[in-house]
Amino acid sequence: MWIVCGGCGTMLQRVSQSVDADAFRDVRGDRGLRIGIPRALMFYRYYPFLKAFLESYGCNxxxxxxxxxxxxxxxxxxxVDDVCVAVKVLFGHVSQLAHKVDAILIPRLVSVEKRGYDTFTCPKLIAAPDMIRYSFPHLPPPLEFTVDISNAPWWWGCVRLVRRLDLPLRGIARPYMTAVREQxxxxxxxxxxxxxxxxLKRMYNGNGVPRPAYISEGDVIVAVVGHPYLLGDPIVNKRLIHWLDASGAKVLGSTMLSQEDLEREEPSLPPLSWSYERELLAASSSFMKRKDVDGMIxxxxxxxxxxxxVTEMVxxxxxxxxxxxxxxxxLDEHSAESGVRTRAEAFVDMLRHRKKMRSNTGGVG
Incomplete structure (x- = not known):
């Protein structure tokens, strides 16, 4: 996912000396800083990297x-009302962490890849730390992890994070590579x-976690394309994956595709400056070329x-x-699980009926 490892040992002294670390010097003590990470948005992409990197420095x-x-x-x-449900979930998780940790880490993802043209992420991902800062004035400013690969490599955000926490830059390569391996x-x-x-459950709770039922074979195969924070949060997606599995479908998610799978589709797709949306467009193209996939959500x-x-482009x-x-x-915060269940069951039933009709007519119709 666009994590670049090269050059981690250079340019460290060019980090701005104006980064304020005073806020964390008095609270660290012997127990290590308690850093909270909201279980929303980019949590489902980069949490293993951030967790491993910070824990390598003794943070909790x-x-x-x-x-x-x-x-x-x-x-x-x-x-505010006019943002997507994923951002509203972020606000709820920040509120849960308030006063329980020394700092709350909010990624600021400006650009996650370098191309021959400008690339960006969603404006809400770019402005997430600012939205939290001005919506929670009683909290300390959020701890930012900034990624802007159009202008600086991925590890540069790690260097800035270390300086913000007043941690030693010497030896940063080892925590960085540990985090890359976890990612x-x-x-x-x-x-x-x-x-x-x-x-994530399997990573941190061990291999004893049972294998999800949706991986097993079903008489129809449904691909679900969406951002990781939509696929990964059952409250936001109203347990869509569960209801598809309960209806007898095997579920494939867009997060299951490799970077190579996505890049293979790009020559046939129009260029998009939104990196994550281009990823979803490529995932949709990949699934729609597969004859074993009966339907896509x-x-x-x-x-x-x-x-x-992107939905219109698909x-x-x-x-x-x-x-x-x-x-x-x-989906939004008003969506009802019963409605999602009804649509999922009807979709699988329709795919099953179409498959049966095609079988009865020798693949015609």
Missing amino acids: VQPSPPTNLEILGEGTDIC ERYEGMLRSGLLPSDA YLTSFGCGPDSL RRELKPAGDQVLMEMV
């Missing part, structure tokens, strides 16, 4: 608890068929501007190799 990393209706409701109450292990679990929440959150464009520009059916599912 505390994620917020899994999303529940209370967290979702609290975030909805605090946040690679996590991504390997995703490639094996696990969705983000289940991969494009999962998005209401109010997501970039996704609204519908208008991509041509399925077989007769896959596309269903768009838009």
